[in-house]
Amino acid sequence: MSRLDSPTVVLVHGAFADASSFARVIPELIARGLNVVAPAVPNRSLLGDSAYIASIVRQLPGPVILVGHSYGGAVITVAGMEDNVKALVFLAGYALEEGESLGELQGRFPDSDLASVLVYTPFPIEGSTEAGTDVSVQIDKFPAVFAADVDPGLASVLAVSQRPLAAQAFAEKAPAAAWKTKPSWGLVATADRTINPDVERYGYERAGMTTVDVHSSHLVMLAHPERVADLIVDAVRATAH
Template identity: 50%
Template structure:
């Protein structure tokens, strides 16, 4: 990926999703000539997830535009700290935590999230003998909770293939806040039932992010991929 005129766009999915949630965004960015990487976010713990993303960034040559959806916003905030390769951050219906803040804390800062009542808990054993609690959204409630503006058949697939996140990851405080030093953009979703738009707006304004607001669900990367890609391209143009 050396000698590219365009920065590489790295897309980080959040909880209850996987890399395919960026498919429409990837298509539009690639048509525009951007190299794109959409790694699998482990969703095991904020510190370890950010460490994994840093390794991914190390494998990319040249400047990077780093975008995160939902909990992925927390991951990019930590992973990009001190990384000169990352030239812009794009937060898509995402958390922009300050140092010490967790996703769970921020989602509850303003009323409106109904995520908690839709979650299923599954205790999961670890190889070292420990245990974690995996969280996923009840498949029968997924469409209304996560992806109300996505066609039902698509939402059913997303529900069946969702990747769980540990409760510890959602409760872990951020170790850094890259948005304090890296130019940031934010896409806010007014119909979001996971992260209330008031919480999204609070975080974006605090970060002095350049902001776009859409009447969309939390699954905006699926329902409005062109709008998401447009904002990422705006950030990418600032790099060049």
């Protein structure tokens, strides 16, 4: 498949991370002839973040394979409604039902280790007298909870360069679920201490996705980039015309 003929893979990062979390997957995809875009997600609200990613998708020529990690899974659940999105790939992610929030899906299952190591920090909201709340992970706990099988030196860098998620995002309900109309694939990180793997599996099975298990920490893209790239390529091939 030549690059000109291939779809664009849009990689949507999650909470407490940025697009550099795909740094090991991107070269794998480019080497396989795929176009790749890895935008910076604002991580301010589910509705706002989904609208932002949807605006990027709309401006891309040709078909799009939308890939979401963690909270990014919730984002692509909504943004995936764009007409040129041909498939969704969830990586250790939230696959929300229409009308469901992150908090509601997570609340069906026991808390992961993440719940006890979160930090809540106020931040100013432009045009408002009330502060918002940023959610991040304790720096000293981040490597073990988020990136246990990632190089320790890299994990320490990730810990101090987190992109927090605004607390508002946990309560907003998904207005649509693109997996209802788009073929979808889901990767369960079976050693995940950030999202309970049962949360991932439940969302995928409810959606009828093709599901694979990988023994990995939450940051499966950095720990097992080849496995992630293989799954994305599976989605590309299955939806090629």
